[in-house]
Amino acid sequence: MGQREQIVHDEPEPCPYIEGKTARLPLRWQFRRLSPGDFDQSLSQGDRRVGRMLYRTACGACQACEPIRIPVSTFLSSRSQKRVIKKNRDVTVASGPSTFTAEKLALYNRHKHL
Known part of the structure; x- marks a missing residue:
């Protein structure tokens, strides 16, 4: 059936969640x-x-950050969220098919090390 995913980044880096900590966040590309x-x-x-x-966070002994799931069916926007939505009504999102190439991986890896 073939490989389902490929790890494209797996190096220790400054934690994006807790200042002063080191994190490991292995990124897996889904084929x-x-x-x-x-x-x-x-x-x-x-x-x-x-x-x-x-x-998925893989930070050894640290379990400080935990993923949460928001039940969409019962979610209610706060006043500040409604203001942001109203202020950005002109913003549009466009997407297309994702592709994986060695060139894109190299660009991503350079970005991670800035």
């Missing part, structure tokens, strides 16, 4: 789009998503 059920299962097991990549 195939996950089914809604598989994606939901990944999130329920602690994965987080960045575009087409999944990651």
